[in-house]
Amino acid sequence: MIVKLMRTTLIAAAMVTSGMAQADNVKIGFVTTLTTPAAVIGEDMKNSVELALEHIGNKMGNLDVVLIMEDDGFKPDVGKQKTDKLVKQDDVDFVAGYIWSHVLLASAKSVLDADKFLISANAGPSQMAGKRCDKNFFSTSWQNDQTPMAMGEYLNQVGVKSLYIMSPNYAAGKDMANGVETTFKGEIKGKDLTKWGADAQLDFSAELAKAKASGAEAIFVFYPGKAGGAFIKQYQQAGLQDVMPLYTVFTVDSISLPKLQAGGLTGVLGSKNTQEWSPDMDNAANKRFVGDYLKKYGKYPSFYGAQSYDAIMLIKSAVEATGGNLKDKDALRKALKAANFDSVRGRYSYGNNHMPIQNFYLREVVADSEGRWTTKIVSTVYKNHQDPHAKDCKM
């Protein structure tokens, strides 16, 4: 009896202290990939989150920010475990991050069932935008289909008649292929979905030979992270750059470009890709972000970093709008939905499914004034574009 009483008291005491601790800080869990070759992406996101915290003096309103980084190891099961830990053990207020769609899909339920907020800083699987949309899920990136849709649209504009598609065989890879197929009006001459994950296929010899034999006019690929560099190298070694121009999404970015430059793969200069953001965007928030990132880390940030930076700023805007009252979930949700902050891509709004309604741009690979390879916006392909899965969301 006494033991039981003591235990209850202890638990109560623990609850009180943790309750008090909660009052003067905001806890953010951030899940990304910090090991495996995909760690280069995670590193860029981590750098950007740290820069964001530096910019806001580690404060949101009166609250101190406590950041807990977790590594998903590029695996859905590990991502879910780490998410469970953040939700149950650390009792965070927000869970953000997630590079990979399959990791996000595996982890989302843990966060949403606990009535906490989930902010995707990259992954935008069609499921989360459509049937599985949730009042507490927000994205600071895009829905997977949108960027390739913009690319399909651009291909129509320049009169490409036939296309070969290559993409990894996982949730986002299928969304990307699907995205370009919905808008591209020409003929799809062939499609390869290649093995993905921690032991992803990186030698594309067989697929490139097929692509070449298909006689397609152009090739569209989605190979994020390390695979992108490997693909472009082999594309050039196979001598395809003169026969099949390369159009990409999420493949040629500031993660792959420095290495492509070091490898002297000039074939990528001038290649086109679509994206919602670019380092050269002309707004105050972006200039500060890109400028300080360059100063601090000596290289350009990638879109992964830009979206992670935005995720922190979005959370800050919501925390401040509610006066730091993290208990008032409805007010927080309303503030998040308003997206009332200066995004590095410029202002955007949220659709019914909490995916951004935003512009998509055509970017070209160029050398900057110091000779570093980067991307530059050429034109706007979509203005205020909403993803096609929003109609499946019952919100």
Added chain:
Amino acid sequence: MDWNLLISQLMNGLQLGLLLFLLASGLTLIFGIMDFINLSHGSFYMIGAYFCGSIVAYTGSFALGILVGLVGVFIVGALVEWFIARKLYREDHLDQVLVTFGLILIFDTLVHMLWGASGMAIPLPAVLNGQLTLGELVLPTYRLLIIIAGFAVAAILYILVSKTRLGMLIRAGASNRTMVEALGININRLFLFVFALGAAMAGLAGMLIAPITEASIGMGNDIIIVAFVVVIVGGIGSVKGAFYAAMILGLIDTLSRSYLDVLLGLAMPTEYSETAAPAISAMLIYILMAAVLAFRPQGLFPPAGAK
């Protein structure tokens, strides 16, 4: 039928097979002769790539990178044998697996500390970045180089194993280790050499693939599983078996990646076949291994006298 495509795909399969052979030949010797399961064999593959990449970055010469890389990995292999593996030969397989798994983690972390997480691109000389045109057929020069280098190493290894006294000892060791020891051969020195040679060949495979895929942390851990499949299919301890098995697996993998989606497309709607094909082609080599284990558990070409 597009014959040019088929020929390029056969060449691609050959290239993959030869890389697998470079990895598996060392693995099968170490496994067969010393009865030592070395999970960290893939780490030599990774270290080779990083050594070569660093030298190329420093001197700009790819040939020098390969040369220095080979020596470097040979030394690392010898050190691992001397300080770690040697103490484990008489231990249980489970102990060997645990220790070498630990070695993987140590090597991965060391590489992370020394070279960072971002991986390393290895630039090729312009000659190797081009293509060779034979009539209608266009082949990347560098992939041809891998094939030539792979065959050359296979030939050297064949002569070493089947025509020299050292090779005789290696073969004898694979068949009956105790007898070799009883005949007064310095088995420690033989083991040290075989281990380091195996490491150097794995390192060479890593150096050859890195200009295509980049050197990265854990790159060896993905391919080592396939190398073990090669060892099992070929017959443990048999270099000849490793060669044929590597070729067979390389061709199966490449050809299924090239043609399986079309074949499956005949039997099911495209949307299913294009998703199922990569999954099935990733499984095929394991299905082959299961079949070999079921019907010919000693492997396709077991070493003479092996039980």
